[in-house]
Amino acid sequence: MTLHITDAFGRIGEENAFAVLARATDLAAQGRDIINLGIGQPDFRTPEHIVEAAIKALRDGHHGYTPATGIKPLREAVSADLHKRFGVDVSPDSVLIVPGGKVTMFMAILMFGEPGAEILYPDPGFPIYRSMIEFTGAKPVPVPMRESNGFAFSAEETLGLITPRTRLLILNSPANPTGGVTPKAEIDKLVAGLARFPDVAIMSDEIYAQMTYDGLEHQTLLAYPEIRDRLILLDGWSKTYAMTGWRMGYSVWPKPLYEAARKLAVNSYSCVNASAQYAGLAALTGPQDAVRDMVAEFDRRRRVVVEGLNALPGVSAVTPKGAFYAFPNIAQTGWKAKPLASALLEKAGVATIGGPDFGVHGEGYIRLSYANSTENIRKALARMGEFLEQNKPA
Numbered sequence: 001m002t003l004h005i006t007d008a009f010g011r012i013g014e015e016n017a018f019a020v021l022a023r024a025t026d027l028a029a030q031g032r033d034i035i036n037l038g039i040g041q042p043d044f045r046t047p048e049h050i051v052e053a054a055i056k057a058l059r060d061g062h063h064g065y066t067p068a069t070g071i072k073p074l075r076e077a078v079s080a081d082l083h084k085r086f087g088v089d090v091s092p093d094s095v096l097i098v099p100g101g102k103v104t105m106f107m108a109i110l111m112f113g114e115p116g117a118e119i120l121y122p123d124p125g126f127p128i129y130r131s132m133i134e135f136t137g138a139k140p141v142p143v144p145m146r147e148s149n150g151f152a153f154s155a156e157e158t159l160g161l162i163t164p165r166t167r168l169l170i171l172n173s174p175a176n177p178t179g180g181v182t183p184k185a186e187i188d189k190l191v192a193g194l195a196r197f198p199d200v201a202i203m204s205d206e207i208y209a210q211m212t213y214d215g216l217e218h219q220t221l222l223a224y225p226e227i228r229d230r231l232i233l234l235d236g237w238s239k240t241y242a243m244t245g246w247r248m249g250y251s252v253w254p255k256p257l258y259e260a261a262r263k264l265a266v267n268s269y270s271c272v273n274a275s276a277q278y279a280g281l282a283a284l285t286g287p288q289d290a291v292r293d294m295v296a297e298f299d300r301r302r303r304v305v306v307e308g309l310n311a312l313p314g315v316s317a318v319t320p321k322g323a324f325y326a327f328p329n330i331a332q333t334g335w336k337a338k339p340l341a342s343a344l345l346e347k348a349g350v351a352t353i354g355g356p357d358f359g360v361h362g363e364g365y366i367r368l369s370y371a372n373s374t375e376n377i378r379k380a381l382a383r384m385g386e387f388l389e390q391n392k393p394a
């Protein structure tokens, strides 16, 4: 028997964070004491009032399909929330509720990717961008995120990579895996420069929008009216409300693309789980103190991580300005990033992710998620220090 799966599946990638999680879980099941700084999800429970709203929705009989675009009150709540946070006007009719932030990038890349097209994406960056670009047959064009630039986008470098074949530019700030935040002045410059390229669509992944530190305010791309007719916003509940397992995300689309996105929804998942949508509604309309507390806790841990990393031999870390990741430079340890991440897990019991899992520009770095207790973070840093003192690369 020969099953003829399409060539595209020879090009699709994945997220190594899930493989590291599986290995860490295996080792823990064998009795090893593993500290997981690999996975990108908050270590908090979803706030209780959100959980209760989902239970109530189930009890109230919300068991059927909803509109493919999401229930109206939720789309209205997203619109109100965007207005409250950024002062921007977004019609509820341009909001699409999707099963997780990832689905927005899946749709956007499917819409613009095909052989002959080029798509720009941050490198190091969320691995699914490149994976999906390759899947469509488009050419992935990495935009380097440089440590010397605080892992932010450089407007000049980004604009310089645009060609007549460029269809889509993917932005992400605050960023995974680096914690980099692109300053407003640089975004202003980028948007101004994009006026020269009116045929390039923009997808702004702002899933970490509420996780910025040092008083920094998130700069949304929605705030630029001149690009709204070609801007796709990606956001969701996963990180902000500690809801990764609920699969709740949303996107804002310009009118002509909204219809295409809605059709993709109808052709794939029909609609998002009804009770989860009611949970999402409670999250947006209810008290926000759990979000503030969680971000304040991440901020405290951030300081511990950065200070601890900079005290390790051969390691230096810039202070991340957003998200919950640190991306230390490990080049001076003599280790390559992936062998180091692997040895740290197997020998020191600390799960991290090698920078190359986020793109070619990730060599020389590893990613640590500080979604773990301060006590565990301190323990992990001590283990890493001991490991680096005692083990030199082969």
Ligand SMILES: Cc1ncc(COP(=O)(O)O)c(C=O)c1O
Residues within 6 Å of the ligand: 040, 099, 100, 101, 102, 103, 126, 172, 175, 176, 205, 207, 236, 237, 238, 244, 248, 249
């Ligand atoms: C930058 C970025 N975008 C999107 C996502 C996807 O989020 P979700 O779990 O809601 O699909 C993640 C998750 O790690 C992320 O880091």
